[in-house]
Amino acid sequence: MTAREPVVSLHGVSFAYGAAEVLSDIDLEVRPGEFVALVGPNGSGKSTLLRLLLGLLRPQAGEIELFGGPPDALRSRHRLGYVPQRPGLANDLTASVADVVAAGLLSRGRWWARRPGRQHQAIDRALTAVSLADRRHERIRDLSGGQQQRAFIARALAADPELLVLDEPVAGVDAESQRQFRESLLHLVRERGGTVLLVSHELGAVADVLDRVVVLKRTVRFDGPPAELSGTGVHLGVHDSDLPFWLEQVE
Amino acid sequence: MPYPFDREYMQLALLAGLVVGATAPLIGVYLVQRRLSLLGDGIGHLAFAGVAAGVLADVWPVWTALVVAVVGALSIELLRGRKLASGDLALAIFFYGGIAGGVVLAGAGHALNASLFTYLFGSLLTVDSGDVALVIGIGLAVIATVALLGAALFASALDEEWSRVAGLPVGVLNAVFAVLTAVTIVAAMRVVGILLVSALMVVPVAGAQVIARSQRGVLGWSVAIGMLSVVVGLGVARQWGLAPGGTIVLVAVATFALVAAASRVPVVLR
Numbered sequence: 001m002t003a004r005e006p007v008v009s010l011h012g013v014s015f016a017y018g019a020a021e022v023l024s025d026i027d028l029e030v031r032p033g034e035f036v037a038l039v040g041p042n043g044s045g046k047s048t049l050l051r052l053l054l055g056l057l058r059p060q061a062g063e064i065e066l067f068g069g070p071p072d073a074l075r076s077r078h079r080l081g082y083v084p085q086r087p088g089l090a091n092d093l094t095a096s097v098a099d100v101v102a103a104g105l106l107s108r109g110r111w112w113a114r115r116p117g118r119q120h121q122a123i124d125r126a127l128t129a130v131s132l133a134d135r136r137h138e139r140i141r142d143l144s145g146g147q148q149q150r151a152f153i154a155r156a157l158a159a160d161p162e163l164l165v166l167d168e169p170v171a172g173v174d175a176e177s178q179r180q181f182r183e184s185l186l187h188l189v190r191e192r193g194g195t196v197l198l199v200s201h202e203l204g205a206v207a208d209v210l211d212r213v214v215v216l217k218r219t220v221r222f223d224g225p226p227a228e229l230s231g232t233g234v235h236l237g238v239h240d241s242d243l244p245f246w247l248e249q250v251e
Numbered sequence: 252m253p254y255p256f257d258r259e260y261m262q263l264a265l266l267a268g269l270v271v272g273a274t275a276p277l278i279g280v281y282l283v284q285r286r287l288s289l290l291g292d293g294i295g296h297l298a299f300a301g302v303a304a305g306v307l308a309d310v311w312p313v314w315t316a317l318v319v320a321v322v323g324a325l326s327i328e329l330l331r332g333r334k335l336a337s338g339d340l341a342l343a344i345f346f347y348g349g350i351a352g353g354v355v356l357a358g359a360g361h362a363l364n365a366s367l368f369t370y371l372f373g374s375l376l377t378v379d380s381g382d383v384a385l386v387i388g389i390g391l392a393v394i395a396t397v398a399l400l401g402a403a404l405f406a407s408a409l410d411e412e413w414s415r416v417a418g419l420p421v422g423v424l425n426a427v428f429a430v431l432t433a434v435t436i437v438a439a440m441r442v443v444g445i446l447l448v449s450a451l452m453v454v455p456v457a458g459a460q461v462i463a464r465s466q467r468g469v470l471g472w473s474v475a476i477g478m479l480s481v482v483v484g485l486g487v488a489r490q491w492g493l494a495p496g497g498t499i500v501l502v503a504v505a506t507f508a509l510v511a512a513a514s515r516v517p518v519v520l521r
Contacts, residue, residue: 077418080416082413084410
């Protein structure tokens with residue numbers, strides 16, 4: 001894979017759960033350094049597409065490549081950072097914020113020989129990027145929902161990924177955490193040359209810094225800069241609430 | 252050693268109890284974090300069926316218990332991992348199957364007697380040096396496994412899907428962990444009883460979750476409470492002639508109650 005080859009590419013990808021086709025003939029590429037949002041109404045196939053490109057599902061038709069190869073064959077897993085939609089069992093665990101972030105270092109390979117809790121520099125760097133450095137010794141369950149989500153972003157950043165994939169990261173998150181979230185992603189894209197694929201049904205805090213918006217509803221309905229999407233009558237403002245409504249109308 | 256550990260049988264009981272008191276909670280931390288607090292008890296009931304099968308077949312019951320417990324633990328993990336049954340439902344199926352199978356097999360072998368029930372409730376005051384050596388061996392295996400796999404077990408307890416994306420072999424980790432749980436229960440059941448070992452896996456962790464602020468803290472406090480419960484429980488049992496296994500567990504439960512009351516944060520029971 002050369003420097004400008006796509007980080008993620010899907011060609012003619014289709015997927016069905018039984019007889020119910022969820023994705024049909026999807027073509028999509030994400031290139032290094034891009035900040036791309038994948039949006040769509042509930043049930044549009046966003047989560048399925050995400051699971052396909054993460055290697056958790058296999059398509060029934062088409063090809064998916066992650067860093068130039070099949071997603072489930074990716075050996076250097078640290079190149080991929082993932083922030084899941086739900087923060088797992090965080091509320092049931094007694095673990096510090098640093099414990100959670102340290103887990104992210106296991107993707108660097110040789111996990112059985114790693115003592116991630118002792119890699120303080122990497123943990124501090126990741127926590128600083130999400131403005132949680134002063135909370136590292138607190139229990140994860142004592143943090144607000146937004147702060148917990150930032151800790152999970154820090155977990156994804158700890159191994160210094162080239163591609164960050166986020167699944168609905170700002171759903172139900174407070175305004176301060178949304179602002180911090182925006183800063184963290186900008187830091188990754190602009191200062192570290194990283195690539196971001198954000199899956200969401202609301203763009204909120206990052207609408208004005210996106211390179212591309214991809215609208216999905218079983219297949220790709222729009223793929224282009226946010227300004228072009230605005231031409232369709234939808235304004236992607238920071239405080240705008242039109243998008244979720246519009247997405248429900250997409251035919 | 253001073254009273255109540257002045258007799259040799261008490262010293263052997265103390266040694267075996269301390270090893271189980273230290274190692275069972277190490278496994279229990281990951282059970283609790285996976286919301287599988289009753290896995291130890293479920294596997295214990297399967298082990299009971301294995302003991303009964305051994306008695307019926309005239310084979311050393313520890314071997315048959317080991318086979319049934321390991322196969323059962325892997326089967327529970329398979330059902331849970333493939334989402335064929337939820338964690339607690341998978342456990343319940345094996346839990347009731349194990350105890351029913353044990354009773355039927357023991358009845359068929361005319362072995363429903365006191366010696367069979369020492370496997371359930373233990374016989375801590377009759378352990379010999381061979382039992383102690385077995386428990387120490389398993390204890391070392393548990394410590395080595397936690398040292399090697401602890402970080403990955405924590406990560407997958409936090410989020411299995413994320414762990415798969417990060418490249419961790421979640422299925423293998425779960426299987427190794429299930430086998431280790433089963434082996435620990437079987438090794439310790441004759442010494443301290445199925446009741447004690449499965450309780451000692453979980454109850455000290457409940458107390459530690461209230462006190463600790465980090466994963467390392469949970470591990471440390473769980474082991475400390477487990478060992479403290481053994482020392483105090485054995486001493487109390489000797490003094491008042493109580494059943495040692497049950498007394499140790501009651502001390503662990505009382506410790507949890509004290510810790511939870513002192514912190515006034517019953518968050519651990521949510």
